[in-house]
Amino acid sequence: MLKPAQAEAILDGCARFDAGSGQWSGSVRDRLLFTTLSETGMRLGECLSLKHCDWHVGRGGTPFVEVVPRQDHPAGVRVKNGRFRRIYISDDLERLHSEYVWELCDADAHRAVDLENWWVFVNLRRGEWLAPLRPETVYDLVDGLKRRLGKAVPSAWTPHWWRHTHATALLLSGAHEHVVIRRMGHADVQTTLTLYGWVTEDAELKTLANWKSFTANWRGLE
DSSP states (O other), rough: OOHHHHHHHHHHHHHEEEETTTTTEHHHHHHHHHHHHHOOOHHHHHHHTGGGGEOOOOOTTOOEEOOOOSSOOOTTOOOOOGGEEEEEEEEHHHOOOOOOOOHHHHHTTTSSSOOOGGGGGOOOSSSSTTOOOOOOHHHHHHHHHHHHHHGGOOOOTTTTHHHHHHHHHHHHOOOHHHHHHHHHSSSSSSHHHHHHHHHHHHHHHHTTTTHHHTTHHOOOHH
């Protein structure tokens, strides 16, 4: 699991926004990729399967991303269990996606492909331009970030750590288990309990450390 400071270091290692110039420096695509994994809890294959038409802006409501089962990704990535689901996202993530789309349009990507129905995460510098990103490329990105960030991030972290971090953060923040189950796309409750049951259990056990406060009602009994 990534700690908040480690997660932020990774995102900033991809791209930073300079408020003074109003410009991004670094790779907005990479920051969008890891922010999407962080904020949605998607599996890497689900994230790489996204097309721009799956992103729905708020327009006064809550923006969301649709996880759509597909069979046509060139790298063979797909949505596990073949289950469609909707994941509500933050305005910040929506804006980051919009920034990325503007960058693609500035590079004339919309003239090369049907951008709305094209893959979100594509090659920009390596390999065939606009070809869908492969998992191997993402792992190369991770290795590069590890080298640059050094001890600021765990040496063993992988893209899947974002999923575990997402679920853990939700549970520690008080989200109900049935909400986490639906958001994560688990087929049954037992999967969530097996993987993350320790999170709330450990937090609850820690509350017992303050014995006098926790047992105040008991102590008041006659």
